[in-house]
Amino acid sequence: MEIVVCVKPVPDAETKLRPAPDGRTLDLEGAKFVLAGYDESAVEQALLLKDAVPGSTVRVVSFGPPGRTEEVLRAALALGCDTATLVESPPLAHSADVRSVARALAAAVKKLPHDLVLVGKQSGDSEAGMLPTALAQALGHPGFNGAVELKFDPTQKLFTFGRASEAGLERWECPGPVVLGLQQAGNDPRTAKLQNILKSRRATLDKVSLAELPTLDVAGATAEAFQLPPPRTGAKWIEYKTPEEAATKLVRLLKEEAKVFP
Amino acid sequence: MSRSVLVVGEPRPTGLVPASREAVAAARLAAEGGAVAGVLLGGSPEAVTEFSRGGVTGLWVGSDASYAERRIDRWVPAILAAAKSTESEVIVLASTGFGRELAGALAVAWDAAAATSVTELTPTDEGLFVAMPVLGGRATSKLRLAGPRAVVAIRPNAFGAPAMSGEAAPVESLSAAPPTPTLAGRRVGFEANAASQGPDLSSASIVVAGGRGLRAPENFHLVEELAEALGAAVGASRAVTDAGWKPGTYQVGQTGRSVSPQLYIAVGISGAIQHLVGMMSSRVIVAINSDPGAPIFKIADYGVVGDLFLLLPALTAEVRKARASG
Ligand SMILES: Cc1cc2nc3c(=O)[nH]c(=O)nc-3n(C[C@H](O)[C@H](O)[C@H](O)COP(=O)(O)OP(=O)(O)OC[C@H]3O[C@@H](n4cnc5c(N)ncnc54)[C@H](O)[C@@H]3O)c2cc1C
Numbered sequence: 001m002e003i004v005v006c007v008k009p010v011p012d013a014e015t016k017l018r019p020a021p022d023g024r025t026l027d028l029e030g031a032k033f034v035l036a037g038y039d040e041s042a043v044e045q046a047l048l049l050k051d052a053v054p055g056s057t058v059r060v061v062s063f064g065p066p067g068r069t070e071e072v073l074r075a076a077l078a079l080g081c082d083t084a085t086l087v088e089s090p091p092l093a094h095s096a097d098v099r100s101v102a103r104a105l106a107a108a109v110k111k112l113p114h115d116l117v118l119v120g121k122q123s124g125d126s127e128a129g130m131l132p133t134a135l136a137q138a139l140g141h142p143g144f145n146g147a148v149e150l151k152f153d154p155t156q157k158l159f160t161f162g163r164a165s166e167a168g169l170e171r172w173e174c175p176g177p178v179v180l181g182l183q184q185a186g187n188d189p190r191t192a193k194l195q196n197i198l199k200s201r202r203a204t205l206d207k208v209s210l211a212e213l214p215t216l217d218v219a220g221a222t223a224e225a226f227q228l229p230p231p232r233t234g235a236k237w238i239e240y241k242t243p244e245e246a247a248t249k250l251v252r253l254l255k256e257e258a259k260v261f262p
Numbered sequence: 263m264s265r266s267v268l269v270v271g272e273p274r275p276t277g278l279v280p281a282s283r284e285a286v287a288a289a290r291l292a293a294e295g296g297a298v299a300g301v302l303l304g305g306s307p308e309a310v311t312e313f314s315r316g317g318v319t320g321l322w323v324g325s326d327a328s329y330a331e332r333r334i335d336r337w338v339p340a341i342l343a344a345a346k347s348t349e350s351e352v353i354v355l356a357s358t359g360f361g362r363e364l365a366g367a368l369a370v371a372w373d374a375a376a377a378t379s380v381t382e383l384t385p386t387d388e389g390l391f392v393a394m395p396v397l398g399g400r401a402t403s404k405l406r407l408a409g410p411r412a413v414v415a416i417r418p419n420a421f422g423a424p425a426m427s428g429e430a431a432p433v434e435s436l437s438a439a440p441p442t443p444t445l446a447g448r449r450v451g452f453e454a455n456a457a458s459q460g461p462d463l464s465s466a467s468i469v470v471a472g473g474r475g476l477r478a479p480e481n482f483h484l485v486e487e488l489a490e491a492l493g494a495a496v497g498a499s500r501a502v503t504d505a506g507w508k509p510g511t512y513q514v515g516q517t518g519r520s521v522s523p524q525l526y527i528a529v530g531i532s533g534a535i536q537h538l539v540g541m542m543s544s545r546v547i548v549a550i551n552s553d554p555g556a557p558i559f560k561i562a563d564y565g566v567v568g569d570l571f572l573l574l575p576a577l578t579a580e581v582r583k584a585r586a587s588g
Contacts, residue, residue, distance in 0.1 A: 017400060026401065096405050098376055099369045126396050126403070128378045129359075130366030133334050137370040142335055142447050145363045160450075164359065164511075165332070166274060166462050168454040174447025184517075217409070221375040224391065225404035235549060235565030243572040247580035250548065253564060255584070258546045260525040262468065262493050262585065 001056040001152060001176075002113040005046045006105050006135065007076060009033035009068040010124040019226040024094055026125070026226055033068035035075045038120025038182060045185040046118050047080050049152055059112050063087040063104045070205060078192035078200035085112070085206040090216060094223045096126065100216035102134035108208045109139060115176030116159060121146055121183045132181025142174055145181030263387065264296035268350035269318060270341055272358060273305030277312045281356030281416065281465050283423035286317040288383050288416045289354040290424065292390060301344035301436065303337055304329030314431045317424035322347065324436040332360050334367040335445050342372060344436055352390065357415035358464065365415045374411035381420040390414065398516065398539030418465035419523055419545075455511055463512070466495035468525045469544070471514055473499035473537075475530020475551065475570055479507035484574040485529055491581040497521065497541075499531045515540035530570050533558025550574070 011031040020027040035043065043060065050056040060076040062069045066086065073084035087108045109117055117139070122129035129145060136143020147161040148169075159178060163170045192200075238253075240246035255261040267289040271282040289298045300318040302309060304325065314321045322344045328336050341364070345353060353368060355361040362378045369376035375389075381402075382393040389408040394417070396403045407414070463469065470492065472485035482502075489496045497519070498512040514521055516536040526544035531537060533549070533556055541547070542561055549562035550570050559565045566573060 017397070025403075026397070096377075096403075098366060099373065102366070102370050127398075128366075128394075129362040130369060130376060130378060133363045133366035134370045135366075136334065137338070137367040142333070142445060143363075143367070144333070145366075146359050166279065166358065166464070168452055170449050171451030171453070172447060173450050178447065220407070220409050221377065222406050222408070223403060224406050225402075227402045227404070228400070229402070232561050232563070235559045235562040238564060238566045240566075240568075243568070243576035244580070246566050246568065246573055247576040250564060250566060250577065251580050251584050254525065254546070254548075258525070258563065260468070260546045 001049065001053045001115050003046045003049060003056060003058045003116045003118060004109050004112055004114045005042050005058060005060045005076070005081065005118045006109070006131075007035055007039040007043065007060060007062050007072050007120070008123050009062065009064055009072040010036050010039075012036065017228060019228070023225060024223045033071050035072045037124035038122060039124070040189045041185040042118045042120045042182045043076050043079055043081065044187055044189040045150055045182055047190070048186055049116070049150070050080070053152055053154055057082050059083045059085065061085045061087060061105060061108050061112070063101055063108070064089050065092065073205055074200045074203065075192070077203050078197045079190060080196070083206060084203070085208060087208045087213070088210045090210060090218055092218055095218040095221070096223050097218050097221040098128060098130045098134050099220060100218045102131060102138045104213050104216060105135055106138035107213050109135075111208070117141070117177070117179040119179065119181050121181045129181070132179055136179035139177070139179060141177045141179050143179035144172065146183045147180045148183045149186070150180065150182065264294045265292070265351045266297045266299070266349050267293040267352045267354060268341070268345050268348055269298060269300045270353060270355045270361070270364065271300050271302040271305065271309065271313045272356050272361060273302065273309045275306065277306065277308045278316070279356055279358060279465065280423070281358060281361075281418040283312070283316050284418065284421045285354045285356050285416050287421040287424050288380070288414065289352070290317065291383050292352045292354065292385050292414070294385055297348065299344070299348040299350065300431075301341055303340055310433060311430065314433055315426045315429070317427065318431050320348070320431050321433045322436040323433055331449055333445070334363055337364060338367050338371050340436060341368065345372065351411055353413045355413070355415045357417045361415045365413050368413045372411055372413065374413045375407035375409055376413035377405055377407060378415040379417045380414050381417050383414060383416070395522070395543045399520070399522070399543035400539065417522060419467055455509070460489055461493070461495045463495040463497055463514075464519050464521060466521070467523050468492050468494035468527075469497050469514070469521050469523045469541070470494045470527045470529065471497035471499065471531060471541070472502060472529045473531030474501040476502070481571070482507055484570070484578075488527070488574055488578045488581065491578050491585065494527075499537050528558050528562070529574065531558055532556050533561065
């Protein structure tokens with residue numbers, strides 16, 4: 001089976017939350033970029049499928065500025081992905097345009113054999129959750145987001161997965177090629193062995209250059225402001241002698257002060 | 263400058279998902295006096311009534327049985343047909359799981375700028391400005407959606423739904439979407455969530471959530487009774503779902519659901535960061551915990567320090583009394 005996983009470099013959890021000097025985005029000065037969250041699960045799921053179906057190949061693809069994008073591609077190689085493709089991006093400073101990302105990734109994915117394209121359900125920073133289906137649309141494949149319990153049935157050549165809705169869990173089956181946004185892998189993500197980390201440092205990355213991409217409207221959606229909430233001042237304490245008194249006071253505050261009582 | 267806006271309604275068995283009604287309010291802001299049409303694919307008669315009286319100027323209804331499968335390749339062509347008939351420049355949806363799937367596909371298919379989880383929306387001559395929580399609700403990002411077309415999925419509870427009007431807007435039937443070749447894949451089963459009677463967790467305007475402080479599954483009814491008295495949805499910390507007291511669908515947090523209700527009541531929950539990122543953007547937070555040093559109190563608006571086994575029954579009784587007396 002031919003699997004492609006698309007990942008996005010995101011600033012790691014240690015990154016200090018503060019606006020950049022121009023006030024438009026998170027300040028990424030000095031930030032370390034990592035493979036994280038749902039993307040990490042997507043890589044894990046791809047590797048689980050590879051383990052289950054001998055002869056499978058997992059190719060990882062990422063679009064973005066070279067330095068940080070290379071970091072996450074090498075991290076994915078260290079975990080066991082077979083090849084990595086870096087898709088060159090135009091300057092993206094304030095871009096928040098999902099179309100551009102989907103079209104750039106689609107151009108790269110089209111060059112690779114694929115039965116399954118796996119993506120995290122949403123990115124760890126912007127959390128928009130649009131890319132999986134945007135990519136499916138750009139590739140002209142069926143696409144679903146929020147997949148769980150993904151398996152492959154080699155005799156019928158069908159992917160089976162669950163898809164959560166408000167009312168419950170839908171069970172789906174779909175032949176490849178299909179694009180899936182992954183909610184959860186079957187395992188906690190594995191960690192890379194030191195020896196594989198060292199090997200991944202020396203690996204050659206495939207490149208898709210800007211010239212090979214369609215025209216991208218990266219300025220179609222742009223970040224204009226990044227704001228932190230005013231610090232919460234801490235709880236207003238309810239003083240009471242009996243539980244009944246606490247209840248009466250709280251209900252009154254919710255009604256009269258917070259105005260959220262139904 | 264006014265513009266035509268299309269609202270995609272998301273049906274549920276009993277009508278429309280509440281955030282679709284709120285999407286009409288957002289659409290009116292974006293329209294600046296222009297027409298606000300609705301499109302409904304595969305909804306019940308109740309959904310048609312609710313939508314057509316919910317503040318739209320016209321409603322397009324598509325009734326093909328295949329819409330029930332909720333897949334982008336069925337819905338996108340039909341939505342685009344409605345957008346074309348209404349000459350819409352903006353499409354507004356509810357930012358539910360499926361709403362976000364549609365937003366992504368529409369961005370590419372309609373060649374539009376798009377945003378999800380939108381909590382504010384301001385039309386200007388330079389484009390549509392929208393705000394949404396990012397980084398687990400720890401920050402807000404403001405985007406400009408430029409260009410001739412925009413797709414906006416709005417976060418539940420961010421825009422109040424317009425009042426229902428006595429008069430229904432004209433309803434037209436949307437001729438079946440252009441024939442698609444047989445689509446790969448099919449839905450082969452459905453497992454309904456364990457009968458939770460109350461509102462849906464992700465979109466409820468009030469959530470009462472319980473944690474390990476409840477000590478045992480047989481005590482969880484204390485949380486459920488308070489929720490019922492308030493008309494609230496029930497949530498839980500991961501300690502509760504991991505222990506199997508409640509199914510995973512109840513879990514709020516980084517690896518569970520993100521919620522942003524008007525009121526969130528955390529009971530016996532310590533406030534680990536992985537829980538907080540799923541509920542921090544709630545408007546008003548109440549914490550009930552026996553430990554005054556619990557981190558949950560740092561982000562709560564109202565704190566009650568004490569034993570939940572004494573406090574919850576008293577609070578449920580008081581809520582019932584207050585609601586009965588209006
Ligand atoms: C990768 C990762 C992802 C995670 N994702 C999530 C997630 O999505 N959601 C989530 O919730 N957690 C998540 N967690 C777990 C999280 O770190 C905490 O362990 C969990 O939230 C704790 O649940 P709790 O607050 O119910 O339990 P505890 O931390 O044990 O807190 C119980 C609280 O109850 C109080 N209490 C006890 N008795 C009483 C009483 N009689 N009356 C009143 N109060 C009482 C105690 O003072 C205490 O504060 C994640 C962890 C990891 C590592």
